[in-house]
Amino acid sequence: MPTESSGTTSPFDSTGTTVPAGTAGSPRNDGPVAGRPLRVALLGCGTVGSEVARLLGEQAAELAARAGTPVELAGIAVRRPDKHPELPPGLLTEDAAGLVVRDDVDVVVELVGGIEPVRGWLLAALNAGKSVVTANKALLAEHSAQLFEAADAAGADLYFEAAVAGAIPLLRPLRESLAGDRITRVMGIVNGTTNYILSAMDATGAGYAETLDEASRLGYAEADPTADVDGYDAASKAAILASLAFHTRVTASEVHREGIGAVTASDLVAARVLGRTVKLLAICERVIDDDGAESVSARVHPVMIPRGHQLAGVGGAFNAVYVEADAAGELMFYGQGAGGSPTASAVLGDLVAVARNRVAGGRGPRESAHAALPVRPMGQTPTRYHVSLDVADRAGVLAQVAQAFAEHGVSIAAVRQRDANDTASLVVVTHLAPDAALQSTVDEIAKLDVVHEVVSVMRVEGEDQ
Template sequence: MPSPQDQLTIGLLGAGSVGSQVARALVEERAHISARVGADVRLAGVAVRDVDSPRDWRIPGELLTTDAEGLVDRVDVVVELIGGMDPAADLITRALRRGAAVVTGNKALLAARGAELAAAAAESGAPLLYEASVGGAIPILRPIQESLSGDRITKIMGIVNGTTNYILDQMDSTGAPFDSSLQEAQRLGYAEADPTADVEGHDAAAKAAILGNLAFHSPFTIDDVHCEGIREVTADDIEAAAASGYVIKLLAIAERLDGEDGPAGAVLRVHPTLLPRHHPLASVRGAFNAVFVVAENAGELMFYGQGAGGQPTSSAVLGDLVTAARQLRGGTTVTPAGPAEDSGSLPALSIDQAHTQYYVDMTVDEREGVIAEIARVFADHHVSIESMRQPGAVTLTGEVEAAADDGVTVQIVTHIAQERALAATVEALRDLEVVESIDSVIRVDVDR
């Protein structure tokens, strides 16, 4: 390395909301950070596109540069906060190959090319740390990698996108529709002008890949994650969930399947989920994040905190920076940051193999025998019904009473069944003559 062990230089790539806070800490809290590392830590430069752009914190002009490659080539630790695929991937690889430590919060890059970056880190022995890529300030990746490394994680469920959690929480607490809740999230700065990555679930899917990668020691990518967003969640869905004691959350789920009634592997999925209001994740409000972990020996654990924002995320970045700097100074051997393909890896399975429950909201004809026909479809697909609710009146025989309007609403929650059977049941219901429309299908999680 170019610097002596009693001094370590830091190169920061990007000076957005998180990068500006990291730069501020490295300048204003240099003595504190250096004391934690046990060596003098100095910010050597900040690579940006435009040195004159306004920033959340005024970075000293002498630190700013547009030469990212030159900065990467002369520092001990590279902190990558520019995001995206290019040029981030090339700059990180360049740093790792020359033995520089890398700290990044680039979830999209890690979810797509994490194994490639881990291989570069393993080859040179350089640290590659990315706690900030999932959950903002929440320490979740290192506990999975280290504290739970001797345990066997079976399932992870996380609220890992603050934008969607804020929107769904607004819909639940105020009764507001999706569009106005999104607009409020944008007004408060929780949602981008283009919220596609958040509301379509892509941001959460990248984080699901990272969590699954570490939990199951397998090289998953975002392409292995089944992804559904929240655009189709309506105020009626929220109201129906509340009436039955549920709340709707967008969950990122990584689950191990042991192959008892199908292939062994892991299912990674992101979708709106009905949770009982007594579940710990159901109480996560606003733009906060939480990750719920189930392990064979540790049991149930939950990690909760601020999942986004410049200062919270900078906390995770700075924690990784201190760890990486200590490793460089001590000359410790660094464990590869991500798993390689080996005999312990789990294959990624289709969501068809998952076991879950369905909430089905449908409009049906208001005539005799409707309930019997619907029940027969469920029985034919070996899916049992846990509960059936009709917002309105039902006769003592279980038949839907006549109503003044065309059709009546029936809401069904199934027992746990394989996704393949549940999906086939819904398709069969669509073809049933007495079913006018399937208005909503949402998965249910009632593990607790």
């Protein structure tokens, strides 16, 4: 599809007042309140886009009743129109840049993904006063500030419920329902592929590579699963969650990221012995120093969590997010985090919201980044470690290992030892300590003569500190 093009202006200004068309920076007066349906430009018609197009047709009457005005497709931008015989040819175009600024378009729904040229299309749309609904987590995680600024300048809406956790109503509660509360932590399973793999490894005892192959065969993993298994997808979502929860701009590049490629069947066995399981979690939290200074920590990595924790029982490709807030307490959001129909449900919810705003002459919620808290580096973030070691089976080994922890200011919470011939297996679980101190401790332990191998290192969550 071609790239960016210049645009026209918006149907309404920020107060919903109609003004003469054609004035620079001024909206047109032909929006839904003037009797015209909300007209939608759809970018991309893959798994999700085709469901959005289908539901807009099949549920047209219900959507019109909910929105207060008909919601109709004005055009659909696709790479190859000949591949979509199920759609009316008159709606199809390869010119996405031209479609998003057409005079008869009120809102652009973007389901293409990626950053360029999509960023240019959406900025052109917003600059022309079109509202935008997007499921593009990668774009939002890096450029949401630019998109929000363009939306504010044009008096347009920017909605993105489908960008995180599919059909699960999560972003709107963070953005609106909990706006009067102080959120302290958001922790969850936000990638179905990795959750399926880890759940299957836990259930079957199989290794990572063979389970990934099975996930690919069953359609749970993409042909190139890198974005999922290396944590990029979850990191983008973590950036969005942290930004909304803590009123602070957080980008994906500021999220600490580790994937699941190093998780072994032995890790799952060790977790089971200790009453735990392993999950890839996005963890966003408000951290307070001893002097009262606040910062934001955002990270994605495998963790061991107790089997009794709410997230431990989330199996297969499902998503779940656990939110802690001062007044609301503990909240849990659970459901299908991906797929055509679930994600289309979130997109249509945003479309209805945009339509209602246009009909009422109002606007949706704006960006809230007033807190502007610093993002804490991973090394300074307090975490807990589960460290599994193969050590020599002789007196004084535990004392040497414990001394290494003590020298780095890391307190040991529990130790478990099992002997086998001339070696022993030693498992150490720590109390909270800065992640850098824990990593330095592990590095020093690995150099001890009595330590044959550091078998695995994994962070621990969901237990008393």
